[in-house]
Amino acid sequence: MSVGPRPRDIEPREDIQRVVLDLVAAHGLGGVTIDAVASAARVSKSTMYRRWPTKTDLILEAIRMSFDGDHHIDPGDLGSLRAELRIVLDGAAAALRRNRRLMIALLDAAQRDPEVFALMRHETRDRLREATERPLVRAIARGDIPPETNLDLIPQIALPILHFRAIWNEPIDDAFLDQLLDGVLLPVAATPAPPAPASS
Numbered sequence: 001m002s003v004g005p006r007p008r009d010i011e012p013r014e015d016i017q018r019v020v021l022d023l024v025a026a027h028g029l030g031g032v033t034i035d036a037v038a039s040a041a042r043v044s045k046s047t048m049y050r051r052w053p054t055k056t057d058l059i060l061e062a063i064r065m066s067f068d069g070d071h072h073i074d075p076g077d078l079g080s081l082r083a084e085l086r087i088v089l090d091g092a093a094a095a096l097r098r099n100r101r102l103m104i105a106l107l108d109a110a111q112r113d114p115e116v117f118a119l120m121r122h123e124t125r126d127r128l129r130e131a132t133e134r135p136l137v138r139a140i141a142r143g144d145i146p147p148e149t150n151l152d153l154i155p156q157i158a159l160p161i162l163h164f165r166a167i168w169n170e171p172i173d174d175a176f177l178d179q180l181l182d183g184v185l186l187p188v189a190a191t192p193a194p195p196a197p198a199s200s
Contacts (some may be wrong), residue, residue, distance in 0.1 A: 016041045016048065020062035025101035029109045029116070032059055060119055063106065066099050067123040074134050081144050082186060084135035089158065089177045092128055096166040104167060124163075129155040136189060148192035154185055 019040040023032045034055060038045045052058035075087035096103065110117040132154045139145045161180060165172050 012041060012043065013051070014065075016043060016058075017062040017065050020058055021066050021102055024059065024062070024105050024109075028105050029059060029113070034058075056115065060115060063102075063116070063119055064123065066102060067095055067127075073131065077138050079142070081135055081139040081189065082181060084138070085132065085154075085185060086177065086181060088128075088131045088135065089162075089181060091131070092158070092162055093172040093177060096162055097172060100166050100169065103163070107167075125155065125159060128159050131155075132158070139189070145189050146192040149189055150193040153188055153193075157188060158185060 016037060019037050020032055034045055034048060038048055073091045075084045078084050106116060106120055110120045133151050136151050140147050
């Protein structure tokens with residue numbers, strides 16, 4: 001016996017978004033159609049169009065949902081740069097592990113779709129920068145690292161490394177995060193940025 005659509009006044013938003021993400025991960029953006037999503041989520045197309053006027057709106061909101069909640073957590077002032085950055089890295093790793101197949105599909109789509117490119121840049125690069133900046137600023141205020149520390153360098157180093165391991169399905173486990181933190185990021189944070197070259 002087939003199961004019909006849900007009542008029109010019920011909008012299972014998270015179910016719909018999960019279907020979208022599964023389709024993107026499996027087939028790319030071209031594999032997402034309103035018909036396919038409505039069928040898999042068991043909702044009417046009119047329900048979907050009320051909330052998402054276009055397929056692009058639907059896809060972009062689902063992408064935002066998939067990256068929300070983990071990798072921009074502020075651990076608060078723990079009195080230790082290492083402890084705070086470790087929590088930030090845990091969140092980033094969790095988001096990448098959960099979204100590995102989706103991220104691969106989106107990296108391809110971002111090369112052709114400026115809206116996807118802008119969203120991916122915000123949800124990965126910009127949010128990790130925000131998440132690492134707060135612990136670094138607190139560490140500077142405590143005198144733990146030099147005031148001249150380059151705040152941009154930590155996420156610029158961490159994000160490509162994490163993405164590389166996620167894409168190639170290599171473990172992003174506690175041992176690796178400790179190695180990344182102690183062997184790379186903390187020494188970089190403790191190194192003052194070089195002075196700007198003098199203008200001629």
